[in-house]
Amino acid sequence: MSRITETSPLLAALARKPHERTPVWFMRQAGRYLPGYQAVRAKTEFLTLCKTPELAAEVTVEPLETFGVDAVIIFSDILVPLEAMGLEVVFGDRGPSMGDPLRTRADIDRLRIPDPVAETGFVMDVIRAVQDRVAGRVPVIGFAGAPWTLACYALEGSPSRTFAAAKQMLYRAPGDLHALMEKIADTVTAYLRAQVEAGAQVLQLFDSWGGMLAHEAFHEFSLAYCRRILEGLDGCGVPRILFIKGAGTHLESIAKLVRETGTECVAIDDGIPPARARQVLGGHCAIQGNLPPEALFAPVEDLRRRTRELLEAFRGEPGHVFNLGHGITPPTPIPHVRAVVEEVQAWRAGSASE
Amino acid sequence: MSRITETSPLLAALARKPHERTPVWFMRQAGRYLPGYQAVRAKTEFLTLCKTPELAAEVTVEPLETFGVDAVIIFSDILVPLEAMGLEVVFGDRGPSMGDPLRTRADIDRLRIPDPVAETGFVMDVIRAVQDRVAGRVPVIGFAGAPWTLACYALEGSPSRTFAAAKQMLYRAPGDLHALMEKIADTVTAYLRAQVEAGAQVLQLFDSWGGMLAHEAFHEFSLAYCRRILEGLDGCGVPRILFIKGAGTHLESIAKLVRETGTECVAIDDGIPPARARQVLGGHCAIQGNLPPEALFAPVEDLRRRTRELLEAFRGEPGHVFNLGHGITPPTPIPHVRAVVEEVQAWRAGSASE
Numbered sequence: 001m002s003r004i005t006e007t008s009p010l011l012a013a014l015a016r017k018p019h020e021r022t023p024v025w026f027m028r029q030a031g032r033y034l035p036g037y038q039a040v041r042a043k044t045e046f047l048t049l050c051k052t053p054e055l056a057a058e059v060t061v062e063p064l065e066t067f068g069v070d071a072v073i074i075f076s077d078i079l080v081p082l083e084a085m086g087l088e089v090v091f092g093d094r095g096p097s098m099g100d101p102l103r104t105r106a107d108i109d110r111l112r113i114p115d116p117v118a119e120t121g122f123v124m125d126v127i128r129a130v131q132d133r134v135a136g137r138v139p140v141i142g143f144a145g146a147p148w149t150l151a152c153y154a155l156e157g158s159p160s161r162t163f164a165a166a167k168q169m170l171y172r173a174p175g176d177l178h179a180l181m182e183k184i185a186d187t188v189t190a191y192l193r194a195q196v197e198a199g200a201q202v203l204q205l206f207d208s209w210g211g212m213l214a215h216e217a218f219h220e221f222s223l224a225y226c227r228r229i230l231e232g233l234d235g236c237g238v239p240r241i242l243f244i245k246g247a248g249t250h251l252e253s254i255a256k257l258v259r260e261t262g263t264e265c266v267a268i269d270d271g272i273p274p275a276r277a278r279q280v281l282g283g284h285c286a287i288q289g290n291l292p293p294e295a296l297f298a299p300v301e302d303l304r305r306r307t308r309e310l311l312e313a314f315r316g317e318p319g320h321v322f323n324l325g326h327g328i329t330p331p332t333p334i335p336h337v338r339a340v341v342e343e344v345q346a347w348r349a350g351s352a353s354e
Numbered sequence: 355m356s357r358i359t360e361t362s363p364l365l366a367a368l369a370r371k372p373h374e375r376t377p378v379w380f381m382r383q384a385g386r387y388l389p390g391y392q393a394v395r396a397k398t399e400f401l402t403l404c405k406t407p408e409l410a411a412e413v414t415v416e417p418l419e420t421f422g423v424d425a426v427i428i429f430s431d432i433l434v435p436l437e438a439m440g441l442e443v444v445f446g447d448r449g450p451s452m453g454d455p456l457r458t459r460a461d462i463d464r465l466r467i468p469d470p471v472a473e474t475g476f477v478m479d480v481i482r483a484v485q486d487r488v489a490g491r492v493p494v495i496g497f498a499g500a501p502w503t504l505a506c507y508a509l510e511g512s513p514s515r516t517f518a519a520a521k522q523m524l525y526r527a528p529g530d531l532h533a534l535m536e537k538i539a540d541t542v543t544a545y546l547r548a549q550v551e552a553g554a555q556v557l558q559l560f561d562s563w564g565g566m567l568a569h570e571a572f573h574e575f576s577l578a579y580c581r582r583i584l585e586g587l588d589g590c591g592v593p594r595i596l597f598i599k600g601a602g603t604h605l606e607s608i609a610k611l612v613r614e615t616g617t618e619c620v621a622i623d624d625g626i627p628p629a630r631a632r633q634v635l636g637g638h639c640a641i642q643g644n645l646p647p648e649a650l651f652a653p654v655e656d657l658r659r660r661t662r663e664l665l666e667a668f669r670g671e672p673g674h675v676f677n678l679g680h681g682i683t684p685p686t687p688i689p690h691v692r693a694v695v696e697e698v699q700a701w702r703a704g705s706a707s708e
Binding site (some may be wrong): 159163213217218293294297298325 | 419513570602604
């Protein structure tokens, strides 16, 4: 894998080293909008797909083969570690959810901190199978959900608009919530370290629901546990990308965390203006983002213009990684994704009309 | 009503005039957590309740009689203006939704801008019935949903986690979305002006989903239409409260809007630290908020401490209106609400232990 570390635009950008062009990949790039994925899913249940390394690897590399993106991210589900902790994960019409959400402190105390290789070894097998297929062309990204987001799943059962159960526990029994989150944080840290040992060359931590928290609770329950994991990954040898969705209000606090932990990159959602991200984060870490996923539905010429404008907004920032503000949504038109990749890969910081 | 305007802590705070104590009311204070509301709903459907002035007034004043809050907000539904525009509103298990969401430009072009008195006169009757019951004790607050939030309902049908339909239209056919939002903005402006004529003494505009927008779209589709309404209400003679949920990232832009339109108050959600709100908004307008609704589930002594800390955080700000960061959630314990009202009304800026 030494070859890729020398030539990858993504790895260069994450290290904020000079490189020829801006790298591009997309959150949730392996998914329902792609025909190969649909064909696999037509004959395979979601959780079976996650646990069958050859199929998960096939789905993982489809965006590389289709668009030539600058990274692949392993196909998996953020609930995998929760299942290994002892929770039941089921897959219904509205996506994965918990069969039996946590209700009591005793439920929390029963959870285990699993050995990632022994109990989620199929994810490590996916990474190895992906590496075989990618053959050094681009880096392989591993990932996990952050503790607050996973705690929401564990307590709510399924994605919620209000997160009432999780937020009520936060105020009614904060000690119980801390007990849960400590277990999740230790599980996720070991899980991500195992991904690196299996061959992941970049890690992304997703706190999809961190922005739902009140400001004090955000620090105590989202940021503190992201910090615990990022510190636990220190010295793991690969760059770490932190994505806390909806937390633009707290960007200064995120910048402080990044400086103190040496985190290599922050992914920003589409609510954050690039100029503000550069002002607060620039110089401290790389910045990933932040085209709105729904912009992929714009007419292609308008989409190409928006893509160029975003590249311009990060001109001169060696750490820009082009991505979306959050994940691709299912009916996204494939030619539109291809147009964005073309625009990003054709753009050169040095050759613009200034 | 002249008596109330001289003695109301809420009206004094909204005018940032010196007054004895901080006023307190709660978003969604008339609702499912109250026994009187439950008793009315047991025999009355939701939309019937909205359209029966005596019942709606009874529900509206219950928090005043129960807790002695410093304002009442009329019981109604934010979808009322959409129904008057020609959309079908239905009420199911998960709350009100649209029977037949908008799909095409032709659907949008068919919408009418209703006369508020002729077509939503029952809301004006609610205000008059509430004024009869309140008898000058506290101000009566009228309200409406902001155009982006109402457009989301009109396009999605029901509350959504992703707002996919509305956001896709934003990029795929922005002209269609603007056409829809202009009609909604004009409808809402007339609707709120009619509420003032019927006796509303304060108005609150709710953009519950403004914070879901990407940063450029936020300015173009949330803020611009809030501005249009606030400007349209200029000179209406009552203070205006603007609440855009999830928009802490854009607080400086909101402050600019407030300065330019003379808007009297900004309600802040619980993601925004009070110190930041004071720094950005203080001196320009009153600030309403921002106890997390879920903090009402904390043990009472902890809740009282949080209440005092929030009051302290706004010490010296004559424009602080104590409220939640968003609406009360249904299973909130009544004694906890009472404890917050007691703490706020007992607190004096001049008598603290400093």
